[in-house]
Amino acid sequence: MVKEVYFFTEMGYTAYPQDEARRLGYNNLMFPNEHFSPERAQQLYAMYFDELLYATETGFDGVMINEHHNNPLSMMPSVNVIGAALARTTRKGRIVFLGNVLPIHDNPLRVAEEVAMIDILSGGRVICGFVRGLGQESIATNTNPIYNRERFDEAHDVIIKAWTTPGPFRWEGRHYDYRVVNPWMRPLQKPHPPIWIPGVVSPESVRWAAEHRYPYVALAPPLHVIDEIYDLYDEVAAARGFTPTSEQRGYVIRVSVADTDEKAYEEGRHFFWQLGTSFGVAPRHWLAPPGYMSREAAHSRRQQARVGVTNITPGGPALSYEEAHATYQIVSGNPDTVIEKLKRIIDVVDPGYMVLWGREGLMSHEVAVHGIDLMTREVIPAIKAYQAAPRGSSRSARPAEREPARP
Amino acid sequence: MTAEAAFTEAFVEAAGVRIQLRRGGTGAPLLVLHGELGVPGWLRAYERLARHFTVYVPSLPGFGQSARPDWIVSVRDLAAWVTWFIRDLKLSQPLPVIGSSLGGWVAAEIATMNAGLFTKMVLVGAAGLQPDEGHVWDYFVHSNQEALAQAFYDPAKSPEYARYYGTAWTPEDETQAEGNREMAARLLWKPYMRSHTLPDLLRGIATPTLVVWGREDAIIPLNVGQRYVRAIPGATANVLDRCGHLPEMEQPDAFAQVVLDFLAPHA
Numbered sequence: 001m002v003k004e005v006y007f008f009t010e011m012g013y014t015a016y017p018q019d020e021a022r023r024l025g026y027n028n029l030m031f032p033n034e035h036f037s038p039e040r041a042q043q044l045y046a047m048y049f050d051e052l053l054y055a056t057e058t059g060f061d062g063v064m065i066n067e068h069h070n071n072p073l074s075m076m077p078s079v080n081v082i083g084a085a086l087a088r089t090t091r092k093g094r095i096v097f098l099g100n101v102l103p104i105h106d107n108p109l110r111v112a113e114e115v116a117m118i119d120i121l122s123g124g125r126v127i128c129g130f131v132r133g134l135g136q137e138s139i140a141t142n143t144n145p146i147y148n149r150e151r152f153d154e155a156h157d158v159i160i161k162a163w164t165t166p167g168p169f170r171w172e173g174r175h176y177d178y179r180v181v182n183p184w185m186r187p188l189q190k191p192h193p194p195i196w197i198p199g200v201v202s203p204e205s206v207r208w209a210a211e212h213r214y215p216y217v218a219l220a221p222p223l224h225v226i227d228e229i230y231d232l233y234d235e236v237a238a239a240r241g242f243t244p245t246s247e248q249r250g251y252v253i254r255v256s257v258a259d260t261d262e263k264a265y266e267e268g269r270h271f272f273w274q275l276g277t278s279f280g281v282a283p284r285h286w287l288a289p290p291g292y293m294s295r296e297a298a299h300s301r302r303q304q305a306r307v308g309v310t311n312i313t314p315g316g317p318a319l320s321y322e323e324a325h326a327t328y329q330i331v332s333g334n335p336d337t338v339i340e341k342l343k344r345i346i347d348v349v350d351p352g353y354m355v356l357w358g359r360e361g362l363m364s365h366e367v368a369v370h371g372i373d374l375m376t377r378e379v380i381p382a383i384k385a386y387q388a389a390p391r392g393s394s395r396s397a398r399p400a401e402r403e404p405a406r407p
Numbered sequence: 408m409t410a411e412a413a414f415t416e417a418f419v420e421a422a423g424v425r426i427q428l429r430r431g432g433t434g435a436p437l438l439v440l441h442g443e444l445g446v447p448g449w450l451r452a453y454e455r456l457a458r459h460f461t462v463y464v465p466s467l468p469g470f471g472q473s474a475r476p477d478w479i480v481s482v483r484d485l486a487a488w489v490t491w492f493i494r495d496l497k498l499s500q501p502l503p504v505i506g507s508s509l510g511g512w513v514a515a516e517i518a519t520m521n522a523g524l525f526t527k528m529v530l531v532g533a534a535g536l537q538p539d540e541g542h543v544w545d546y547f548v549h550s551n552q553e554a555l556a557q558a559f560y561d562p563a564k565s566p567e568y569a570r571y572y573g574t575a576w577t578p579e580d581e582t583q584a585e586g587n588r589e590m591a592a593r594l595l596w597k598p599y600m601r602s603h604t605l606p607d608l609l610r611g612i613a614t615p616t617l618v619v620w621g622r623e624d625a626i627i628p629l630n631v632g633q634r635y636v637r638a639i640p641g642a643t644a645n646v647l648d649r650c651g652h653l654p655e656m657e658q659p660d661a662f663a664q665v666v667l668d669f670l671a672p673h674a
Contacts, residue, residue, distance in 0.1 A: 030548065139548060144596040146589060285550045290585070290592035 001246055001387065002346060005380045006096050007055035007372065008064040008252065008357045011048045011082075013072040015040040018275055027280045028071040029136045041075060047365050048075070053090055054369060055358075059376030062094030062125070064252070064355045067101050067133075069140035073280050080114040087122035095122055096355070098198040098217060098252075099129025103148045104141040108155035108176060112162045112183055119187040128193040129217070130156055132205070135287040146291035149204065151175045163192040196250060201225055203232060204294055210236035210244070217250030218349070220357065223328035226348050230391065246352035249391075253345060254278075254330035254357045257374045258367070261333045267371075268332040272321045273361025335378035342383050350391035354383065413457065414449045418472070421465070422491030427472035429464040432457025436498040437670070439463065440489065440510025442653070443534070443546070443591040443600075444558065445470040445583070447571040452655040455663035459670075460503075465492060467510070469590030471583070482509070482535070482594055482602065486516040490524060500524060503670050507531040507655060508627065509595065512602070515609065515635075522613035529666055531619045532627050532652045534600045536634050543600045544626045547592060551584040552576075560623040560651035567656040600627070609638035616642040617669040621650030621657065645669075 016035045021027035052063045063086065067079035076082045079097050086095050095118070100111050119126040132152050138145040154173045158181070161171070167182030187193055197209035198217040209216040210233045218229055230249060237244045256268030274280040324330045331341040342354070356375055359368035414431030421428075429449050437460035439446075439453065446464055456462050468488060469475035479485055493500065504525045506514030511533025518528055534543070546554050555562070555572045562568040576584070616639045620632035629646065636642045645665045647658045654662040 142597055144592060146593045146596065283550065286548065289547060290589045 001350075001352070002354050002383050003247065003352045004061035004094070004354075005375075005384065006062045006064045006094065006353070006355045007052065007060040007375075008355045009048060009051065009359045009368075010066070010068075010073055010357075011044070011075040012273065012361055013041060013044065013075050014273065014362050015044070016072045021281065022275055026282045026286070027274055028073065028282050029139060029286050030070075031072070033070075036072075044075060049085070049089060051359060051365070051368050051372065052086065055372050055376070056090045056093035058372060059380055060093060060356075060372075062096055062127075063090070064096040064098055066098050066131075069104075069133075069137050071134075071136065071280065073274065080111070080118060083118045083126070084114070084121060087118050087125070090122075090125075092125075094125050094127050096127040096196070097129050098196065098219075099131045101133035101137050102130050102155035102159075103132055103151035104137055104143045105155060106143075108159050109162060109178065109181065109183055111155070112159040113185050115159075115193065116163070116183065116185040116187040119189055119193050120185070124188040124193075126187070126189070126193040127196055129196040129198055131198060132292075135289045135292045136282065138289050138292060139286060144291075145289040147175060148292050149294070153208075160192065160195075163187055198250070198252070201229065202293075206232045207236050209233065210248075211240060213237075213240070213242065213248070215248045215250050215353065217252060217353070217355070219252045220254055220329050223345060223348055227392075230349070246350050246391075249349055249351040250353040250355065251345065251349050251351040252355040252357055253328075253342070254324075254360070255338060255342075255371075255375070255379075256330065256332035257335055257338045257358075257371050257379060258332075259334060259370075259374075261337050264332040264334060264338070267363055267367055268330055269321055270359075270361035270363040271330055271357075272324075276320075278324075278360075335374050335382075338379055339382040342379065343386050343388075346383060346386055346388045348391075350388045356380075413454070414462075416449070419496070421495045422488050424468045424476055424488065425474045426468070426492070427466040429453075429466075430462060432459070432461045434460050436460065436502045437462050438489075438493065438498065438502055438504045440465075440504065440506040440513050441467065441470065442508030442510050442532070443587070443595060444508075444554065444653075445587040450567060450655055450659060452659035452663045455660065456666065459667060463496070463498065467513075467590075469593065470587050475586075475590060480593055482512055482516060485594065486513045486520075489513055490517060490521070493524065501526045503527045503529070505529040505531060505655075505666060506533060508534050508652065509591070511535070512605070515605065515612070515639075516602075518612045518614045518616070519605075519608040525614045527670055528612075528614045528616045529619060529669060530616060530632075530635055531654055531662075532621060532624050533618070533631070533635060534595070534627060535602050535605045536631050536638075537601045538628045539630045539634060541628045541630070543628075543631075545599070546588070547596065547599075551581075551588060554626075557625050558652040559657050560621060560625075560649055561657075565657050567659065571656075606634070606638060609635070610640065612639045617666070618642055618644045619654055619662065619665055620644070620646050621652060621654050622646050622648050623650060624652045626652035643669075 065079055065082045067076050068074040069077050083095050115128050132148050154175050158171050162181050162183055168180045171178040171181050196215045196217050198219050199205040200219055206229055254271050256264045258264035272278055358371055416429045419426050419428045453462050466473040468479050504514050511530040512535035514528050559565050559568050618632050618635045620629050636644045647654050650658045
């Protein structure tokens with residue numbers, strides 16, 4: 001049963017010259033920042049913040065935010081700064097951080113302090129996600145990608161301990177050392193804000209989330225890899241002695257909703273606003289710097305490529321807009337159409353939480369706001385009322401996910 | 408019998424690490440420490456050197472087919488392992504050493520601590536120092552293929568490049584190159600390809616040292632070689648023309664001759 005529905009946008013910096021990016025062959029990490037205009041960014045922030053505020057006022061249960069560096073994909077190079085601003089500009093709804101990029105921090109206690117501050121500032125509305133970051137994040141912040149996962153684990157451990165164990169105490173780890181762990185600022189929610197782990201397909205992340213009983217939020221993957229993800233989650237959970245419910249499953253999906261199917265389909269192209277892609281274009285060795293991806297994950301992705309599974313997740317092979325519909329990485333249509341498509345996703349995933357990634361690229365403010373209206377008035381009530389069969393029960397009955405109907 | 412065939416490749420246990428070891432020739436031992444790109448085979452230059460020495464070319468831990476122990480995380484750790492390798496293989500000491508790029512840095516680190524291990528030391532396009540001008544080329548924002556092209560002055564004219572890197576890479580080649588890259592990142596990511604303390608430590612080296620550099624080295628600029636020569640007491644230099652970061656591959660005959668001249672007499 002879908003319990004809560006959040007709104008998301010990457011807050012793209014849409015004003016960069018794409019011809020220049022096309023000429024260079026990439027649009028991030030080393031794409032010259034002379035193409036950034038603070039004045040233009042000021043206008044874009046104003047528009048995006050208006051939309052996020054509107055979404056929380058009209059029926060979304062909150063908003064999702066994230067963090068990327070050196071990348072016009074997103075105007076959120078600090079998830080905590082955006083979160084702090086939202087804590088005081090929104091009056092209700094969750095602020096879903098997906099999330100803080102733990103490995104790039106040399107001082108994870110700063111993350112513990114900032115998230116605690118924002119939790120207090122927002123009146124306990126924070127959901128705290130932790131991520132490893134895209135490969136480029138390691139390069140942009142010069143954090144050795146070899147240790148990405150180790151640093152993720154240890155930063156997580158020190159943050160949770162700082163929130164749950166009375167200080168002062170000492171921390172002497174492999175990557176982090178503290179003489180005094182005793183942050184004055186502690187979160188309002190007890191023992192701490194809910195922790196969510198978003199991811200693409202990396203099996204280690206799924207396993208790690210399950211080991212910690214954290215919800216795993218699938219970031220708009222192809223629908224047919226869902227079983228692989230959550231079967232693994234269930235398997236690890238079983239070994240740990242618990243049975244996951246829908247509350248351990250989140251799902252992010254691109255949604256373009258408009259008055260007609262045709263209009264929604266055309267507006268949905270804005271999700272592919274960066275040189276015809278969703279996440280932009282970069283050489284593979286930026287997306288996967290040395291050691292960033294384990295052999296197992298590399299194998300998993302290779303496996304996908306081998307079986308012809310394209311996806312529009314970072315690092316995946318380029319996927320056309322049309323194909324993205326076929327793999328359910330975007331849904332578009334009038335409210336009824338979108339509701340039917342989301343029900344199909346719900347039948348497969350049975351998520352407790354959905355994030356409707358509802359605006360992107362050069363979509364106009366008016367179109368975005370109208371989309372929010374259609375979601376809050378029609379789509380959200382319908383999908384919350386929808387009673388899905390328990391996950392897996394419909395597996396044999398439903399058609400092969402590889403060949404979903406084209407729109 | 409062709410000279411190229413006169414080597415063996417085997418796995419040996421050395422200092423607790425299972426190591427891929429190529430060796431060939433006869434006579435006194437000569438140790439070769441490869442660079443961050445690993446060593447792709449029994450190079451022509453090694454074959455030339457093997458006419459005068461027993462040449463030992465281990466794939467350093469984490470490179471090639473050698474195991475990657477968790478505890479080797481720095482150049483200093485690797486340097487310690489190299490000294491144990493020499494001991495465990497019972498190579499007669501002292502012995503001459505050639506270190507290329509990363510391997511040069513390793514050799515220099517050892518020489519700063521131990522004047523008794525090496526008779527002579529050849530540093531080839533050695534890493535470890537910050538350039539006076541320019542930067543060390545950044546491997547980690549480029550692909551493996553781009554790195555190899557950058558490492559040669561003229562890859563199109565290099566038989567060794569053609570032999571080892573010029574054909575389409577197999578998935579095994581890709582995996583191998585990525586493994587080397589991972590170990591290089593572990594050792595060299597930050598500070599990138601340099602030590603903050605090595606410049607001051609070099610003055611304590613008492614090992615006779617030859618610094619060999621490709622004039623057109625586009626990975627580590629020639630001025631780093633000049634820094635090495637200034638810093639190591641009594642060091643001399645030999646700069647090879649029309650040559651990039653891998654003289655042992657790009658100018659194998661000239662390289663071998665320069666090294667042999669320096670190491671003479673060979674016993």
